[in-house]
Amino acid sequence: NGNNAYNERFGNVCKHADYIHEYTADLDNNLWCRLTMIFPATQPRIDLESLIRHEASRTTITSIVGIQNCFISENKEYRAKTKTDLDDTEYILSTEGENINALMTYYQVFDLCRIYTNNIHRMAQIFGIEAANRTLIREINRVFGAYGIEVDYRHLSLLADYMTYEGVYKPCNRLGLRTNASPLQKITFETSTSYLKEALLHGEHEDLKSPSSRLVIGRMVKCGTGAFDVLTKLSS
Template sequence: MNVTLGIPRLREILMVASANIKTPMMSVPVLGTKKAHKKVKQLKKQLTRVCLAEVLQKVELEESLHLKNKENRHRLYKIKFCFLPHEYYREEKCVKPRDILRFMETRFFKIFLEAIRRRRAKMSSFTEVSTRKATRKDLEGVGDKAQNNPEAPEGEEEEKIVDAEPDEGDGDATEAKMRRNQEEEVDYESEEENGEENTAENPEDEEAESEKEERAQDADEEDQNGADGDDSQHLPFMSQTKKERDRLLKSAEVRVNAVLNSHPSIQDYTFDTENELWCEVSLTLPLMKEYFDISSLLLSLTRNTVIHEVKGITRCLLNESTNEKGEKELILHTEGINLAELFRYSDILDLNRLYSNDIHAMAKNYGIESALRVLIKEIKDVFAVYGIVVDPRHLSLVADYMCFEGVYKPMNRFGIQSSSSPLQQMTFETSYKFLKEATMMGAHDELRSPSACLVLGKVVKGGTGLFDLKQPLT
């Protein structure tokens, strides 16, 4: 199991108190009954996410160019998807060959064509921007040449145009530096903001996002075609009777027509009616000035497209360990968190001993006291990796301060806003901001916190400062 450690994990726990941690996980013991041990294996398969690339054996791509007439010029792609036999992944994954084919027909082809449209639109926009930019620079260069030196040779004009680019970049860099210098406060970026930035910086994730958009649109279509599709899924294609064989052929024809009508770019579709181990689709795309490798796009899509998943959970492991009593028991570990899903299996799992490294989730479902214990354990585990032992009293003091209000709050200037001591707020961070707010709101300080006492040079009311020592002089 991959778990965030070191400074990044301490930042998640203490400084940010993030609700979206990078490596969430859960672990829950399995009940000791034979029935539970039998069902937990099937549960493990249901909780494991299945991507299309994990069940693909190979993909055959054939590309041809058709130039019959000027009005109908297009590229024809014949793509054949070959899937692994069911026995290769039967023990680890809960999908079946008919589920994979159904997913390809109802979702994947639409996702693929939408990704092609986005990629083409993106490339055409880049071409237009670069063309306009070059034209503008050429015009500016010609104007400068005519005003400054009308007899200058052409070589000097090209040098001026080339040298203009770094000047513009330096101007942008100078403005950025000035903006940074004007900022006085240090911002704690939340994990949600970081996630949005990563999404914008990674163009390959656009195809994965298109899958989520297609799911909502295809849900209604699946319900409408459920009557015909479900009957065909549960009947084997190797039927013995003629009546069943005719029925399967009709259902196969309905499926093919549904795929052809789903998008105008799909020209033909066939699939393996016997073993359901392959399908082949023919796509026609109009010719454009820009060209990109469709195989690389297809490769990234197969890796990111999910056939089956439980929301929030990516992988599930089943390990055997020894409990405090010395007895062996099975522990179910998951990468990702979905406590509501595990609560449905109280007959298999010991939910009273469930543990998660997501402190917010534990506080929401089990209360703030359980979140406090998880907080102490997580900090202790981070230091234990490096052989560092921290006094439990220090950890409990930190955890109590972060949870004493009944909610899990961070140890930063946002978390200290709830403090009743303005002087304590000023000594932590952004002194001018807290001083201005306290002055405008007329706040007062009772000098009970150690920080407030130190600011005014008073004895801290703690330790030996809690009492006075009197001694008789005679």
């Protein structure tokens, strides 16, 4: 009942320090609490402000599973685009860890259309593979951007498309290459002996459409200037 809940809450608060004498709180709406502290007269004067700040920094008001810490910052890009005054300010909440499903319950606070995480798997699971594709491009661009390296969007989109075109997010390594239809392309990447053995055991077919497979046998790659068969007649 209410009395037991109050007594339990009072005990939990008072056991943190001997100088806490009394504690009352709004158990119905959880809007306020009052704390009474008693210190001996012989004790030197205590700076209550620093004490309250210290205790407040250790106190958890509310928490979400999966999120360890959070930070609030002003969205300066929003101010630059809208050119609004200081009263119309947009803020960004950045977190360590993620729990998108829990954050979506705060729809009256957050713009759910712009919620974002660098966890590619979670973006694919919640928003779909296209969202994961865009997230992958954005995160790769951020990694290179931190070192002042600019990468053409076409290269990033090609890589992201290859990692997501099957409808799932797969790594860009030999494990992600396992589902590729070209045995020669897999053989020229990594663990050549292993892929060659699998191709022989399963009788895999090579259609010579991938760039790697065509280079292996000395043929022109079927892309760029090699994508067509129309040639200009040589002058005699």
